[in-house]
Amino acid sequence: MLNLNTSQTQARATLEDGNVNLQSEVAYRTRLIEIGNKINAARDLDEIFIDLSDEILSLFDAERLTVYVVDGVKRELVSRFKSGDEIGEIRIPVSKSSLAGYAALTHKLLNIGNVYDKAELQNIDENLDFDKSWDQKTGFRTQQVLVYPIIFQKYLMGALQLINRKDGGRFHEADEKAVVDLAKIIGIALYNQKRMAARGGRVTKFDYLLENHLVTQKELAKAITDARQRKEPVESVLSREYKVPKTEIGESLSRYYKVPFVSYSAAHPIPGELLAGIKVPFMRANLWVPLRLDEGQPVIAIDDPHDLKRIDEIKALFPGRRLKFAVTLKQDILDFIKLFSADEREMAEIDDILSQLQDEYHEIEEAESGVGEEDSAVVQLVNKIILDAYARNASDIHIEPYPGKQNTMVRIRVDGSCTVYQTVPFAYRNAVVSRIKIMADLDIAERRLPQDGKIKFKKYGGKDIELRVATIPTQGGMEDVVMRILAAGEPIPLDKIGFSERNYDNFVQCVIQPYGLVLVCGPTGSGKTTTLHSALAYINKTETKIWTAEDPVEITQKGLRQVQVKPKIGFTFAAAMRSFLRADPDVIMVGEMRDKETTHIGIEASLTGHLVFSTLHTNTAPESIVRLLDMGMDPFNFADAILCIMAQRLVRTLCPDCKKAYNPSEEEFGELVREYGEEEFAKNVNINYNDELELYKPQGCEFCNNTGYRGRMGIHELLVGTEEMKKLVQRRAQMEEIRRQAIADGMTTLKQDGIEKIFGGKTDMLQVRKVCIK
Known part of the structure; x- marks a missing residue:
């Protein structure tokens, strides 16, 4: 009887437990449906998540909730809603480096009992990791995590993450089912919101x-x-x-x-012909500016292309022409106007200058005869061209007139590449060239022969700028002008030039010798003089007497006695060097060894106890030896004198703010190795290909004017005067034999040094190929 009663009691208890479980599951599902209905009915998902967060946390008996959505641009998960206010926003990659990222990547549910238990994580995936940094930042301790991807029709929309059950245990199987259902509901809501935004009951700019x-x-x-x-x-x-x-x-x-977006660029060419006759205050007040001609149609930047009143006013200024519009931020428009118009406070606005340049003309000759080189508009225009080029860190300014009624092109060279600065109306081409000639003390009547001179700009435009000017007669009776802006300033420290560690050590060992010859070679504009001045700065001490002969003196240093040569009056490099030898020098730097006499004196000086620095216009270091011997130098004296010869080029560097890392293909890696030389690559670089190897490529941002490149650095080829090398010089060996010996002595060629800098993330192969062949 007792056993029967006991059995009945147990059966009744089991039935009651089942009813309780059934009732609790029904209540659980009811609460989930209510939450889902509220989410589906919501107009504003952000607001509804705030209102429902406590209900959702109560449903799962959890401490924290995070709803992530996918950032469609950066391919990251970004927290759209989260409980806890220690951090404003969480961004994590869709990868195995975080739990939510793993769930989003694999489209799998994760139910972790202890996120700090590495064995539990690796049991799921050996690469799975928990990002502890968020706990460290907030002071909140994560223990259990339940996370499921938010997916709509196979499209990843985000992830739903719950943290820490309040009872300290793992999330239940019922919780797993509920989180899957809730993620589906949120996925539909996110999709509907995106679709509504795309169709736009209420379309906005954002x-x-x-x-x-x-x-x-x-x-x-x-x-x-x-x-x-x-x-x-x-x-x-x-x-x-x-x-x-x-x-x-x-x-x-x-x-x-539905028009292109244009961002401000300090390198944007000035559209001179479009600005003529338009008042700057009018553009500034109405927030628009002409940018360029596109297939003969003016392109206008404006902050609101739907503003019909302003559009009509702009069209009235360009009668009979179809206009193209681009949208631009307000500040960018103001910056463009400032770039196109403003400079020194004493100068007129560019619209005033160009307005003065416009004339009612019928024939070219009539138009040109009406303009003088002392015309105030011409004076201001030339000053502005120089000041703008200087402000943009240009090295050269090119004035390029064309025959007929074609406008004159003005280009500037920045970081080794030419870009269009602006165009000048054709009627003023002769006046602009004549004005530059007057500033450079050249003969304005002589237009058939090339001339060269200098401009000390301080007396014309306020800033202390020096320019080297060359005029060259061109086809059609025109005359081109090229002005090089001489970069005055302090020398760059030797360790900031861009030397590899090996080249730096070898070069320093040469420049600290008591006597001998150090040569730097390369084409015009490759930074030879800058490198020599950096070497002089390295050895510039009170006990060392240093004389320099330069044409022109661009970089000045305290402690150096610097001399400007004047070939027109017979004060040449050779004459300067002969004078130096009577002036008790320790170190002599001569700007260039361009003739036999200067080279001979330099070698003799290096043999009589002086350290001599100079430059040569040759392409490679081995070629320099052959060139000097062909000039008639005594091979024995030259072999005794030589310490080192360094070839140099300047290569454009990738913009540090926007360069993009990527894993190169095996073919690209193999091409770099072949270009370097397989044996030398294994010896000098010794990098093997793998999936984690990173190179960099240009992308473009506002800091580099969307070019992907910013600044330049040196690549070098350093031939050291070893005993073996001296023997080859003495017997006038062939250049290829000298090159092989230099490589055996440890020389890396220009291209090899460039490739090393590619692997260092500084540049790319396109830029290296632009400046060297071998």
Whole structure:
């Protein structure tokens, strides 16, 4: 009887437990459906997540909740909603480096009992890792994690993550089912919101930013309110306060207005012919500016291409011409106007200058005869060209007139590459050239022969700039002018020139010798004089007397006695060197060994106890030896004198702010190895190909004017005067034999040094090939 009663009691208890479990599961499902209905009915997902967060956490008995969405641009998970306010935003890659990233990558559910248990993580995937940095930043301790990807029709929308059950145990099987259902509901809601934004019941300029989760609806609303209160553009607030990249804001505006987006660039050519007759205050007040001609049609930058009133006013200024429009940020428009018009406070605006340059002319001769080189507009224009080129760090200015009624092109060279600066109306080509000639003390009547001179700009435009001027007669009775801006300033420290460690050590060992000959060779503009001055700065001590003969003196150093040669009056490099030898020198630097006499004196000076530095216009270091011997130098004296010969080129470097890492293909890696030389590569570089090998390529950003390159660095080929090398010089060996010996002595060629800098992430093969062959 007792046993029967006991059995009945147990059966009744089991039935009651089943009813309780059934009731609790029904209640559980009911709460989940209610949450789902609220999410589906919500107009604003961000607001509903705030309202429902406590209900969702209660459903799972969890401490924290994070809803991630996919940033469609950067391919990252970004927290759209999260409980806990220690950190404003979380961004994690879609990868195995985090739990949410792993779930999003693999489309799998993760239920972790202890995220700090590496064995448990590796049991799931040997590469799975928990990113502890967030715990370290917040002080919150993560223990259990339940995470599931948010997917809609195979498209990854984000991830739903719950952290720490309040009872300290692992999340239950029921929790796993619930998180899958909840993620599906959120996936549908996210998709519907994106679709609504795309179709646009209410289309806005910033839908693209919302769709790709660069900002939330709440952040955008606050940005709009803040912008209205501060009386500034919403775009400025988004960029400054919410760190939205300018390129993404531009993409959003471009999609909304259905015209291209244009970003400000300090290297943008000045559209002289489009600016003529247009008042700068009018452009500034109405926020528009002409940028360029595209297939004969003016391209106008404006902040609102839908503003019909302004569009009509602009069209009235260009009668009979079809216009193209581009959208631009307000500040960019103002920057373009400033670039096109402003410079020194004493100078007129560019629109005033170009307005003066316009004339009612019928024939070219009539137009040209009406303009003088002392005309105030011409004077201001030439001054502005020089000042703008200097401000853009240009090395050269090219004035290029064309015959007939074609406008004169003005180009500037920055970091070794020429870009268009502006065009000047054809009627003023002779006046501009004549003005430059007057400034350089050249003969303005002589237009058939080349001339060269110098401009000391301080007396014309305020800034202390020196320019070397060359005029060259060109086809059609025209005359080109090239002005080189002489870079005055301090020498660059020797360790900042861009030497490899091996070349730096060898070069320093040569320049600290008490006597001998150090030569730097390369074409014009390859930085030879800069390198020599850096070497002089390295040895410039009180106890050392250093004389330099230069043409011109560009870099000045305290402690050096520097002399400007004047060939026109017979004060040549050779004459200067003969004078130096009577002036008790320790070190002599001569700007260039361009003739037999200068070279002979240099070698003799190095043999009589002086350290001699100079430059040569040769392409490679071995070639320099053959060139000097062909000039008639005594091979025994030259062999005794030589310490080292260094060939140098300047190669454009990748912009440090936007260069992009990538894993090269095996073919690309093999090509670099073949270009370097397989044996030498294994000996000097010794890098093997693998999936983690990173090279860099240009991308383009606002800091490098969207070129991908910023600045230049040296690549070098250093031939050292070893005993074996001296023997080859004495017997006038062939250049190839000298080259083989130099490589055996440890010389890397220009191309090899460039390839080493490619693997160092400084440049790419395209730029190396542009400056050297071997």
